[in-house]
Amino acid sequence: MMDANRSTARRFGRVLETHIALPLFALLPLIAIWIATFHFIAAERDAAIAAARDNAREQVDTYEAQMVRSLTAIDQTLKVLKYAVEQHGADGALDALRRQGLLPPSLVFVAGIADRDGRMVASNPPLKPLDISRERYFSVHRDGETTMPAVSRAVGDAAKLEPHLHFTRRINDAAGRFAGVALVAVDPAYFTSAYEHSREGELGMIGLIGDDGVARALRVGDRVSWGQQVALDRIGDDAIDPHPTAPDGVVRYASVRRLHGFPLSAVIGLAESEQMAQYKRNRGKYIVAALTGSALLIAVVGLISAWSWQLAKARRRERRAQATYAAASEASLDAFFVLRSVTDADGHVTDFLIEETNSRAEQVTGIRKADMLGRLVGDMLPFYRVNGMYEELLSVVVDGKAVETEWQAATSPAVGRWLQRQIVPVDGGAVVTVRDITERKLAEERIRHLAHHDELTGLPNRSLIRDRLDQAVLNAQRNGKHLALAFVDLDGFKLVNDGLGHSAGDELLKEVGRRMQACLRRNDTLGRLGGDEFVILLPDVSGEPLAITPVLEKIRQAVTEPVQIGDQAVQVTCSMGVVMYPRDGDDPKTLMMNADAAMYRAKDLGSDNFQFYTREMNASVEEKLMLLEGMRKAFDSTQAASGIAHAPAGHFFLMYQPKVDLRTGRIFGVEALIRWRHPEHGMVPPPRFIGLAEESGLIVAIGEWVLRTACRQARLWADAGLDPLTVSVNVSARQFEEKHLVERIAVALRDTGLPPCALELEVTESLLMRDMQQAVERMRELKAMGVSLSIDDFGTGYSSLSALKSFPISTLKIDKSFVRDLAHSLDDQAIALAVISLGHRLNLRVIAEGVETGEQREFLAANECDEMQGYLFSPPVPAERITEMLQAQARRVA
Numbered sequence: 001m002m003d004a005n006r007s008t009a010r011r012f013g014r015v016l017e018t019h020i021a022l023p024l025f026a027l028l029p030l031i032a033i034w035i036a037t038f039h040f041i042a043a044e045r046d047a048a049i050a051a052a053r054d055n056a057r058e059q060v061d062t063y064e065a066q067m068v069r070s071l072t073a074i075d076q077t078l079k080v081l082k083y084a085v086e087q088h089g090a091d092g093a094l095d096a097l098r099r100q101g102l103l104p105p106s107l108v109f110v111a112g113i114a115d116r117d118g119r120m121v122a123s124n125p126p127l128k129p130l131d132i133s134r135e136r137y138f139s140v141h142r143d144g145e146t147t148m149p150a151v152s153r154a155v156g157d158a159a160k161l162e163p164h165l166h167f168t169r170r171i172n173d174a175a176g177r178f179a180g181v182a183l184v185a186v187d188p189a190y191f192t193s194a195y196e197h198s199r200e201g202e203l204g205m206i207g208l209i210g211d212d213g214v215a216r217a218l219r220v221g222d223r224v225s226w227g228q229q230v231a232l233d234r235i236g237d238d239a240i241d242p243h244p245t246a247p248d249g250v251v252r253y254a255s256v257r258r259l260h261g262f263p264l265s266a267v268i269g270l271a272e273s274e275q276m277a278q279y280k281r282n283r284g285k286y287i288v289a290a291l292t293g294s295a296l297l298i299a300v301v302g303l304i305s306a307w308s309w310q311l312a313k314a315r316r317r318e319r320r321a322q323a324t325y326a327a328a329s330e331a332s333l334d335a336f337f338v339l340r341s342v343t344d345a346d347g348h349v350t351d352f353l354i355e356e357t358n359s360r361a362e363q364v365t366g367i368r369k370a371d372m373l374g375r376l377v378g379d380m381l382p383f384y385r386v387n388g389m390y391e392e393l394l395s396v397v398v399d400g401k402a403v404e405t406e407w408q409a410a411t412s413p414a415v416g417r418w419l420q421r422q423i424v425p426v427d428g429g430a431v432v433t434v435r436d437i438t439e440r441k442l443a444e445e446r447i448r449h450l451a452h453h454d455e456l457t458g459l460p461n462r463s464l465i466r467d468r469l470d471q472a473v474l475n476a477q478r479n480g481k482h483l484a485l486a487f488v489d490l491d492g493f494k495l496v497n498d499g500l501g502h503s504a505g506d507e508l509l510k511e512v513g514r515r516m517q518a519c520l521r522r523n524d525t526l527g528r529l530g531g532d533e534f535v536i537l538l539p540d541v542s543g544e545p546l547a548i549t550p551v552l553e554k555i556r557q558a559v560t561e562p563v564q565i566g567d568q569a570v571q572v573t574c575s576m577g578v579v580m581y582p583r584d585g586d587d588p589k590t591l592m593m594n595a596d597a598a599m600y601r602a603k604d605l606g607s608d609n610f611q612f613y614t615r616e617m618n619a620s621v622e623e624k625l626m627l628l629e630g631m632r633k634a635f636d637s638t639q640a641a642s643g644i645a646h647a648p649a650g651h652f653f654l655m656y657q658p659k660v661d662l663r664t665g666r667i668f669g670v671e672a673l674i675r676w677r678h679p680e681h682g683m684v685p686p687p688r689f690i691g692l693a694e695e696s697g698l699i700v701a702i703g704e705w706v707l708r709t710a711c712r713q714a715r716l717w718a719d720a721g722l723d724p725l726t727v728s729v730n731v732s733a734r735q736f737e738e739k740h741l742v743e744r745i746a747v748a749l750r751d752t753g754l755p756p757c758a759l760e761l762e763v764t765e766s767l768l769m770r771d772m773q774q775a776v777e778r779m780r781e782l783k784a785m786g787v788s789l790s791i792d793d794f795g796t797g798y799s800s801l802s803a804l805k806s807f808p809i810s811t812l813k814i815d816k817s818f819v820r821d822l823a824h825s826l827d828d829q830a831i832a833l834a835v836i837s838l839g840h841r842l843n844l845r846v847i848a849e850g851v852e853t854g855e856q857r858e859f860l861a862a863n864e865c866d867e868m869q870g871y872l873f874s875p876p877v878p879a880e881r882i883t884e885m886l887q888a889q890a891r892r893v894a
């Protein structure tokens, strides 16, 4: 209902708008103009008609009077002629009248006398002989007396060729008998000479019409005619209606007067076109004036309406825009303020007045909208003169350029929130929009943090470290200072990660990160490159490596402290490679490369230490490349020359180290150990190239070659009838994890014909811990095949006892690092004893490697270690030497 009312009101309001109302109102004067015009025209026409009628009447009256006078004079002449004839006879009548001066002027009138036979007997002026006996009027006169004279039609005759009218009267003799006719001949033009152009116009008609309806004289303009038939009955006395009239059919206001005493009527006709000409001219003028007035009115109204329509349209558009803007700004998440500049007497802007705002602005300012409108910003927010906002507004208003600023609010209710204001100049002021961008800022901050930090530890990541290093190098360059960069790699982390799971690994990394961080100063950077690799940047150090040794040692020790993860305490160490700027490189890339090299050197040197970079380290990187290339070549040529007992330089070959039963002293097996004689560098020890082969993946192919060669050799020994031997082959992690390991071993055994029980695979403790479940499955398959397994280097890793229980192994090997100081180190003794008793408790045989001295052997034997291998008995030797040993042993037994 309300809506309907509102829309009606709106429609009504629209009607009242000038561009609609004005044309409507303009119709009134327009109609008035035309009513008045037609009224004037009608009045004019009536007046013109009335004037025409009056004219016609007046003129016919005048004409009538003239004609009566002329005709009476003619009739008088006739009567005089008649009397004279009766008195003097036809011959003397004219002379008598001439004498008396009673004859009419002969120029205009011809007075004549005809005898009873119709012959013209006398005339003035004298005429040629004329006979009128056949004229109608003659017979009329002959046949009887008439009261009025007869008037002939205009005729031309023998006496006078030009047509003329005969006015006649009967002449009687003394006895009253017909004696002839008195005649006056008159030119018809005589009766129309009263025609005046000024009165009758060019088309006016004036004339005498006989009672027979035939015109005796008729003049239109200058032309005089006669003889036409004129319908007198249509011409009334009052010339009421104009109608077509003789002789030309022109429409005339005509009026007729019957002439008393004559068989004639006087007729006046005034041409309607001439009588109404003035009226018509005036009518044209009125219409032109009305048209001009209307056109002017329409033009003015049209212009005003168009202008008003444009104005209304613009206003409507503005209103709609304002409504849309108001709705949009109300719904907007941005606060907005429409500010009008307030100026002083000199025209300088001194403050800004709030003209419009929205509800969001209430939330941002904490001030009600009603309290803001109409107030000066300076009164409402006094601090705006000190926080730069006023200057900004001023510059926008003065320069006419929009500005955008982000700031953190320092006052409530938005205190602490990030806001963005945009000031846009408008006519007479500015519009300020304020947006809360806190969420965006936080998200940006978070993205920035994520982009530059490691998610797990929250430490700077590679890109941020690189940034800081770049910055630190630049600073050091500029200020002539030094900086140190250390690459830290955790030793044994993989074991924890693989053995205890990734979350344990993650915990360990976080804890180690925290500890290292605790050892550093605030402007040092600790970052994580990924995996178990960390980086430490000490941006401001003295150029002396010794000066940073304490902090490095502190870090090393902090890392080494056991870490409690769940119910288990784990321990890792770290290897650090350290470089100094500018000593070890003058750009970030070189520094990082060299720190990496130094870190690898620390690893090579047995881990749990830090190494300062030296030039030689890079050489070892080159050496690695050289070794890799050499290994590839060596492997190819070894393959090609397979079967040659003593391999030439550049080939791989195997040496065998006997394994001896500690109780009996008999050789019961051998360990196959690979050897590589480099063509230029001579013998390359396995620790130098096995890791590289592992890294490059070459170990899989090399390992298979070792396996097949060792099996073939064992088969040769068996075939030679020597004591049964078990050949042990080292299997590296990469090899062990290789998909087809079990098949490859089966094929090698089948190809060489070696019984599976004669083969033992040595795997390292750390290898098994990488993926315990898969490792156990593999071992079970191998055991099912008949191949035995032993754990190499036992005691160096983190094998849990429960894990060890589930491994299907037959032998535990005590690492030579524990055997080395067995005679003196109580710790090593304890470890050896623990391994022996653990092995025995799990029904495993225990073998000690690296036995070099009798003391070591005694200790091991005394503590029930089962087997041993080491230089004490024999270093690794070629196969032939083993053959000899076995033969000697056989001989001893025999």
Ligand SMILES: Nc1nc2c(ncn2[C@@H]2O[C@@H]3COP(=O)(O)O[C@H]4[C@@H](O)[C@H](n5cnc6c(=O)[nH]c(N)nc65)O[C@@H]4COP(=O)(O)O[C@H]3[C@H]2O)c(=O)[nH]1
Binding pocket: 657, 672, 673, 674, 685, 686, 687, 690, 703, 706, 729, 730, 731, 732, 762, 792, 793, 816, 849, 850, 851, 852, 869, 870, 871, 872, 875, 876
């Ligand atoms: N100090 C000392 N050392 C002794 C003594 N007796 C034997 N050794 C050395 O101890 C290492 C025993 O091998 P490992 O622990 O399996 O350690 C091996 C093994 O892990 C790896 N390796 C050797 N050959 C192969 C192979 O064919 N395949 C794989 N995957 N690894 C191999 O290289 C390591 C080193 O091999 P080698 O240099 O041949 O070094 C051998 C051997 O020469 C001793 O009384 N005192």
